[in-house]
Amino acid sequence: MAVVEQCSIAAQWRPVSLTHVEYPAGDISGQLLAYLSLGPIFILISFVTLITFKRELHTISFLGGLVINEGVNWVIKNIIREPRPCEGTHTIITTEYGLPSSHSQFMWFFSVYSFLFLYLRMHQTNNARFLDLLWRHILSVCLLTGAFLVSYSRVYLMYHTWSQVAYGGVAGSFLAVAWFAFTQEFLTPLFPRIAAWPISEFFLIRDTSLIPNILWFEYTVTRAEARNRQRKLGTKIQ
Template sequence: MKRVTRRKIVSADNGTITFFVGALINEGINLVLKNIIAEPRPVQRGGLYTEYGMPSSHSQMMWFFASYSVLFLIFRLHHISNYVMELLWKVLVAVGLITAAAIVAYSRVYLLYHSWAQVLLGAMVGMLLGCGWFVVVHVLFTPLFPTVASWSVCERLMIRDTSLIPNILWFEYTHARTESRARNRKLTSMKSQ
């Protein structure tokens, strides 16, 4: 009996890749700022820190993520069927993202890892970089996505362009549901034979 092995294939989206690159740039800028400002962490905690605290990298990353995601939610995800429901879930997700970023920022001060100034500067830098990166991606890179996705190396790596799909979440959901139903019908018909 011949054993069939399945390779796990991972595909990526140009938008996801550019978001990841933006997150790496955000972290790099945080390291540069920490070494330029060179402000130590609060001493109340009693521990010795080898890393500077200004700006807070946790706060900066969370606000980068929240601001980029909220802009993505507003400008990139559109579903036409029910405007009121779309608006409601967008508001709920946006509030959730902002709340999560605020909780992380507060927790850094509460746990005495950072001062309020360190956390607030991290939040401001993160928001600026998140908004700026969103503009760069959607003004400069998005028009190039179809061309990049057609390169042979991208086809081999299964890097795709979804920039023309108005709501990628709905698209993925409906296609997965359709495929699952088709496979289920095929399995059922094979069993009945």
């Protein structure tokens, strides 16, 4: 009886619209682009996961830049107040304004910052091998392609106009360059001090700014430590 009474309660139900993206029914391309447009959500989840397990200051700074980028987008939207195209097409829209596109601005910030990180932050040695450069080029192309596809998806799905995604891309790219320069010139010199704070030591927050290739460094250190422990274990057994 209680269940029946609960079901009869008159209430206006609203969905969680964080990942709510609509596409034309039966349109396979639209469905694929709808999933691609969720890229910013997946990237944010990846950042939170990466920070939880790595706790590296530059990664935290990168996420901070993305948050600031979203804040700037919200301010610009509410100043310009340009409406989205085809009003009434979609049942749920988180914000009524469309200039600049937040998806486009987010993805181009992420892609341009990552591009600068790959070529300026990680490329600090003169003995770069062919394969090392090749994977950077491939990853850079993938990043820029992903940013373009997400921007295109917003136009295809009629959430934005071409001008709105273009302005979003320009704004995101500009902010990415500015934030990267600020991080390199002002924040990076402070990272050793921040990493030495008692609270940073408590949460195991670290600074890897002076390590050119953190992936290779972690691989070699882990391999050396594993071999060292294996030798010690073998000695004890004998």
